[in-house]
Amino acid sequence: MKIVFFGDSYTQGTPYPTDSKDIWPNIVAKHLDADVENKYVAGGSNHAILRNICRYFQKSSCDIAIVMWSHWSRTEVHVKEQVYQLQPNGHSFEDKFINDYYKNRNLEIDWEDFVDKIWLCDKLNNHHTRIVQGCCFELASDFNKPANWFPYNMHELALKKTPCGHPHISQHKDIARAMIQHIERCDLL
Amino acid sequence: MKKIALFGCSSVDGTPFGVDHPSIWPNLLAKDLDATLDNCFVGSGSNAAIFRKFCEYFQTNTADLCLIFWSFYMRAEIHMDEKVYQITPGTKSLPAKYVNKFYSHQNLNTYKQDLQNKIWCVDQICQKNNIPILQGTAFDIDFDLKLPHIWFPHSLHSLIENHTSCGHAQLPDHLKIKDKIKDYLIEKKLV
Numbered sequence: 001m002k003i004v005f006f007g008d009s010y011t012q013g014t015p016y017p018t019d020s021k022d023i024w025p026n027i028v029a030k031h032l033d034a035d036v037e038n039k040y041v042a043g044g045s046n047h048a049i050l051r052n053i054c055r056y057f058q059k060s061s062c063d064i065a066i067v068m069w070s071h072w073s074r075t076e077v078h079v080k081e082q083v084y085q086l087q088p089n090g091h092s093f094e095d096k097f098i099n100d101y102y103k104n105r106n107l108e109i110d111w112e113d114f115v116d117k118i119w120l121c122d123k124l125n126n127h128h129t130r131i132v133q134g135c136c137f138e139l140a141s142d143f144n145k146p147a148n149w150f151p152y153n154m155h156e157l158a159l160k161k162t163p164c165g166h167p168h169i170s171q172h173k174d175i176a177r178a179m180i181q182h183i184e185r186c187d188l189l
Numbered sequence: 190m191k192k193i194a195l196f197g198c199s200s201v202d203g204t205p206f207g208v209d210h211p212s213i214w215p216n217l218l219a220k221d222l223d224a225t226l227d228n229c230f231v232g233s234g235s236n237a238a239i240f241r242k243f244c245e246y247f248q249t250n251t252a253d254l255c256l257i258f259w260s261f262y263m264r265a266e267i268h269m270d271e272k273v274y275q276i277t278p279g280t281k282s283l284p285a286k287y288v289n290k291f292y293s294h295q296n297l298n299t300y301k302q303d304l305q306n307k308i309w310c311v312d313q314i315c316q317k318n319n320i321p322i323l324q325g326t327a328f329d330i331d332f333d334l335k336l337p338h339i340w341f342p343h344s345l346h347s348l349i350e351n352h353t354s355c356g357h358a359q360l361p362d363h364l365k366i367k368d369k370i371k372d373y374l375i376e377k378k379l380v
Contacts, residue, residue, distance in 0.1 A: 050306075051299075051302065051303065051306060054305075054306035054309055054310060055302075055306070058305075058306075058309055058335070078294045078295045078296050078299070079294050080294055081294065081295070081296045081297075082296065083296050083299055104268045104269050104270060104271065105268045105271065106268050106271045106272065106273050107271075109241075109268070109273050112241065112245075113241065116241060116244035116245070116248075119244060119248055120244060120310055120314065123313065123314045123317055123318075124313060124317075126317065
């Protein structure tokens with residue numbers, strides 16, 4: 001069995017190495033006795049995560065895909081032909097740049113695009129690949145959640161955080177347990 | 190044939206004649222196929238906006254045939270004062286200095302990849318929902334794309350012999366475009 005994870009730094013396991021056996025994707029894969037691929041985008045916007053999903057499924061397949069979306073307002077900016085992932089209060093650019101950028105955004109469109117991505121991913125669900133979707137962060141408002149939606153956000157599951165705001169290694173086991181229970185409850189095995 | 194859902198930029202909205210004009214190619218095609226038409230155009234639309242329209246439509250509707258003509262791959266969306274604008278290199282809707290600066294920063298390889306992904310996504314969705322689909326482009330593409338099995342082999346722009354002052358098809362060319370699309374739909378057994 002092959003399981004593939006898509007997401008941002010929460011899926012990457014930051015600040016721990018992605019190949020650490022103790023980060024939640026690897027715990028889940030080991031429990032399921034599955035080969036694992038981790039297709040994270042560090043600091044990733046949902047646009048970048050979707051790009052990774054499309055790129056992957058155009059060439060490969062898997063038995064289970066876990067997609068943990070990032071904060072819906074994260075976005076991408078192009079500066080000098082480099083593509084950067086951006087979020088409100090991020091530290092990759094000067095505050096003024098980020099504040100000006102978000103001041104101009106139409107957030108209704110950003111939210112709509114986020115919901116469209118979830119809908120789209122759900123449509124990719126088929127008998128070859130079962131897809132679990134969820135979000136690392138609290139959602140801005142309600143929407144029609146697709147089948148197999150992971151009912152917790154990672155941020156609330158991880159009670160203890162690292163200084164960079166990610167789940168402490170001790171929390172990865174709990175996240176993995178919740179994900180395994182969810183996969184079993186959804187009868188995806 | 191019952192309902193056609195059509196997506197694209199001004200190349201599908203009949204500019205400058207108007208979307209309800211009976212002699213623009215989408216309406217001619219719908220009439221020939223005895224179908225109703227949902228023309229879900231985005232005037233001057235970027236592919237991001239066209240794709241959003243597609244998602245929005247199929248979240249609440251279905252169709253018996255889906256037609257999508259993608260716009261120029263470099264068209265983009267920008268947000269200013271919470272309004273969303275569609276822009277293209279050389280656009281007149283915003284100051285040239287602003288547009289040039291915007292494009293000088295863009296990574297066009299990402300744009301190409303995103304168009305490829307959109308083409309793949311809509312193909313997947315329509316296939317999985319058993320909706321026959323024909324995709325194509327409004328403008329010629331000068332880079333490699335992995336195209337789906339069914340792909341309209343001409344850009345709409347390349348079929349225009351006489352342009353209007355705003356660069357769109359004159360009415361006689363609409364008839365020609367309709368014929369080409371209809372022939373291709375029949376050849377591929379989509380209708």
